[in-house]
Amino acid sequence: MFFRLLLPFLFLGLSIASSSAVCLTLSKLLPGQVSFPNSTIYDNAVASYFFVQERLTPNCMVRPDSARDVAVVIKQVETTDGAILSVRGGGHSANVGFANSNTGITLDLRSLNHISVNGEGNVTSVGGGALWSEVYEYLDERGLAVLGGRVGTVGVGGLLTGGGLSVFSPRLGFASNNVANMEVVLASGDIVNANATSNADLFAALKAGQNNLGVVTRFDLLSFKQGLYWGGGIVYAESAVSAQLAAFAEFKTPANFDPDAEIEQSFLYYKAKELRISSNNMFYSKPIVNVSSLRRFAQIQPQISNTMRISNSSDFSKEMSEAQPANLLGVWATTTFKSSLAGLQDVYRLWNSSVTELSSVDGLVSSLTFQAVPPVTGEDGSVDTFGLAPGTHPEKDLVICLIANWWSDTTDSARMLNGTKEFIAAVEKNTEAKGAKVPFTYLNYAASWQDPIQSIGEEQVKFVKKVAAKYDPNGVFQTKVPGGFKITRVSS
Ligand SMILES: Cc1cc2nc3c(=O)[nH]c(=O)nc-3n(C[C@H](O)[C@H](O)[C@H](O)COP(=O)(O)OP(=O)(O)OC[C@H]3O[C@@H](n4cnc5c(N)ncnc54)[C@H](O)[C@@H]3O)c2cc1C
Numbered sequence: 014m015f016f017r018l019l020l021p022f023l024f025l026g027l028s029i030a031s032s033s034a035v036c037l038t039l040s041k042l043l044p045g046q047v048s049f050p051n052s053t054i055y056d057n058a059v060a061s062y063f064f065v066q067e068r069l070t071p072n073c074m075v076r077p078d079s080a081r082d083v084a085v086v087i088k089q090v091e092t093t094d095g096a097i098l099s100v101r102g103g104g105h106s107a108n109v110g111f112a113n114s115n116t117g118i119t120l121d122l123r124s125l126n127h128i129s130v131n132g133e134g135n136v137t138s139v140g141g142g143a144l145w146s147e148v149y150e151y152l153d154e155r156g157l158a159v160l161g162g163r164v165g166t167v168g169v170g171g172l173l174t175g176g177g178l179s180v181f182s183p184r185l186g187f188a189s190n191n192v193a194n195m196e197v198v199l200a201s202g203d204i205v206n207a208n209a210t211s212n213a214d215l216f217a218a219l220k221a222g223q224n225n226l227g228v229v230t231r232f233d234l235l236s237f238k239q240g241l242y243w244g245g246g247i248v249y250a251e252s253a254v255s256a257q258l259a260a261f262a263e264f265k266t267p268a269n270f271d272p273d274a275e276i277e278q279s280f281l282y283y284k285a286k287e288l289r290i291s292s293n294n295m296f297y298s299k300p301i302v303n304v305s306s307l308r309r310f311a312q313i314q315p316q317i318s319n320t321m322r323i324s325n326s327s328d329f330s331k332e333m334s335e336a337q338p339a340n341l342l343g344v345w346a347t348t349t350f351k352s353s354l355a356g357l358q359d360v361y362r363l364w365n366s367s368v369t370e371l372s373s374v375d376g377l378v379s380s381l382t383f384q385a386v387p388p389v390t391g392e393d394g395s396v397d398t399f400g401l402a403p404g405t406h407p408e409k410d411l412v413i414c415l416i417a418n419w420w421s422d423t424t425d426s427a428r429m430l431n432g433t434k435e436f437i438a439a440v441e442k443n444t445e446a447k448g449a450k451v452p453f454t455y456l457n458y459a460a461s462w463q464d465p466i467q468s469i470g471e472e473q474v475k476f477v478k479k480v481a482a483k484y485d486p487n488g489v490f491q492t493k494v495p496g497g498f499k500i501t502r503v504s505s
């Protein structure tokens with residue numbers, strides 16, 4: 014008992030001491046790339062996390078310029094007992110401790126943002142710390158596109174958890190399934206390629222593996238010719254809610270499936286203005302205005318604003334970024350269900366009453382979002398199917414439900430986390446009772462208390478465990494990189 018009480022404190026002391034020793038060593042091995050508390054570079058790095066709760070203060074921030082630099086860091090952590098490492102890409106995650114800590118070393122990948130394209134234009138290489146906005150700007154200038162996130166300020170690290178639902182996802186699947194190769198720094202410090210013919214098991218596991226297997230320093234993405242296309246956002250007054258839900262239910266009717274149409278339907282509450290509104294961010298992958306599958310959304314009234322136009326991914330992703338609340342505390346969580354009008358109406362009602370219950374929270378912004386699950390495109394039957402069975406068609410009628418909540422004061426955090434958890438529990442109780450619940454939990458949107466890796470299925474969990482044990486036999490990414498969904502903690 015005495016030991017069990019003392020151990021966490023001993024361990025915390027050990028990790029701070031060991032991590033600060035690693036910081037000093039690294040400042041000699043990587044001169045100019047290690048920053049310490051109260052320096053401008055360090056403070057800017059801390060402040061650059063999207064969510065306030067992730068602005069933690071590690072012993073040092075290390076900013077590598079190459080895969081080789083990353084290998085130097087991993088090697089030091091691997092060989093130092095008690096050292097703790099966080100891996101930071103775009104820094105967009107809302108889950109505390111996923112990409113930063115108060116006790117360790119933070120590997121800030123943002124300088125790994127080099128982008129290049131091959132001669133044929135069909136493979137675009139992007140650094141492991143790039144933002145989608147940087148990728149789109151590069152590609153739009155060349156008339157090319159890849160599958161990625163909609164929000165430009167999000168990092169490409171999300172490719173290790175599904176990778177974003179893009180305008181091309183209804184046709185081509187998760188962004189993670191449209192990657193040709195990943196360059197990975199393993200726990201040993203070795204730098205390897207993972208692709209369909211070399212380290213194929215690692216390649217498959219990485220698509221749902223987050224930081225369990227290594228640090229990805231470069232993604233080679235499948236790219237293709239793409240011109241301008243129709244898209245943007247429409248914001249509606251609260252009186253449009255029932256028409257909005259009806260239009261989405263119709264859009265998700267299997268017979269209406271359109272592989273070129275993508276839509277993100279959100280219901281929003283802004284405490285500051287006591288405003289309840291809804292919005293659609295919607296895209297069609299061709300330059301066709303008012304295309305029939307999306308026309309009904311454009312016709313719903315009353316509209317508050319409408320930015321639908323013909324444009325490109327850089328401009329659309331900038332618009333989506335600007336719409337995101339910033340410099341607040343936040344949490345998000347997700348669940349998936351089979352679409353029906355009654356089901357969507359129930360989820361809306363549950364959200365609307367949850368928001369009413371939480372409406373005394375300062376600075377509250379709440380969004381409930383419905384999106385389509387993309388088709389299964391991983392043909393190798395491994396984890397890149399994310400537990401969606403090959404041969405099935407989740408894109409026809411499954412809906413990913415995302416709740417995202419923002420607020421301003423830490424004294425409300427416990428209440429907000431509880432409220433968010435309760436909301437997901439209420440939705441799952443409802444969809445379960447209707448026989449509409451689906452086990453799939455989209456990794457990119459999962460809260461730290463959820464178990465998204467388990468949702469990929471027993472066989473796949475076993476597979477990822479086996480691959481993790483093969484490429485990281487000492488469990489460096491399990492014990493010394495505590496942030497993230499850890500595969501060894503998933504029951505199977
Ligand atoms: C409202 C909202 C909108 C969103 N929009 C999008 C979107 O448009 N596109 C999208 O993709 N996601 C989106 N997400 C999901 C989310 O931001 C992603 O989950 C993604 O993980 C963020 O990537 P990042 O690199 O910014 O994350 P970080 O916070 O930097 O990292 C997240 C996790 O990934 C690990 N990681 C990051 N990079 C690497 C790497 N190179 N190697 C190994 N591990 C790494 C980190 O260690 C950490 O555990 C959205 C979520 C919400 C709630």
Ligand SMILES: *[C@@H]1O[C@H](CO)[C@@H](O)[C@H](O)[C@H]1NC(C)=O
Nearest residue numbers: 049050051052056070071072
């Ligand atoms: C950084 O500055 C703050 C405020 O001036 C101070 O409280 C803290 O001890 C400093 N930290 C370090 C590690 O010097």
Ligand SMILES: *[C@@H]1O[C@H](CO)[C@@H](O)[C@H](O)[C@H]1NC(C)=O
Nearest residue numbers: 133134135136193234235236
């Ligand atoms: C890219 O195009 C070339 C030439 O057409 C082709 O040989 C190659 O297989 C393509 N690569 C990919 C990843 O599609």
Ligand SMILES: *[C@@H]1O[C@H](CO)[C@@H](O)[C@H](O)[C@H]1NC(C)=O
Nearest residue numbers: 149150153154324325327328
């Ligand atoms: C598309 O992308 C480029 C490069 O990022 C940008 O400068 C341009 O103005 C964009 N918009 C349109 C409508 O072409």
Ligand SMILES: *[C@@H]1O[C@H](CO)[C@@H](O)[C@H](O)[C@H]1NC(C)=O
Nearest residue numbers: 193194206207208210211233
């Ligand atoms: C796969 O990895 C091998 C070994 O590094 C490399 O030679 C090959 O070019 C890679 N394939 C792709 C598609 O990147």
Ligand SMILES: *[C@@H]1O[C@H](CO)[C@@H](O)[C@H](O)[C@H]1NC(C)=O
Nearest residue numbers: 302303304308310311312313
């Ligand atoms: C598209 O639909 C909207 C709303 O119905 C209408 O105002 C607009 O004129 C239409 N645009 C075109 C090009 O048909």
Ligand SMILES: *[C@@H]1O[C@H](CO)[C@@H](O)[C@H](O)[C@H]1NC(C)=O
Nearest residue numbers: 251252254255289365366369
């Ligand atoms: C949402 O809840 C509020 C407060 O209870 C209520 O006034 C409003 O009518 C609800 N909105 C809809 C569209 O049902």
Ligand SMILES: *[C@@H]1O[C@H](CO)[C@@H](O)[C@H](O)[C@H]1NC(C)=O
Nearest residue numbers: 367370427428431432435436
């Ligand atoms: C958590 O939320 C539920 C439902 O909103 C509420 O009944 C309960 O009292 C809350 N618990 C705490 C500890 O806030």
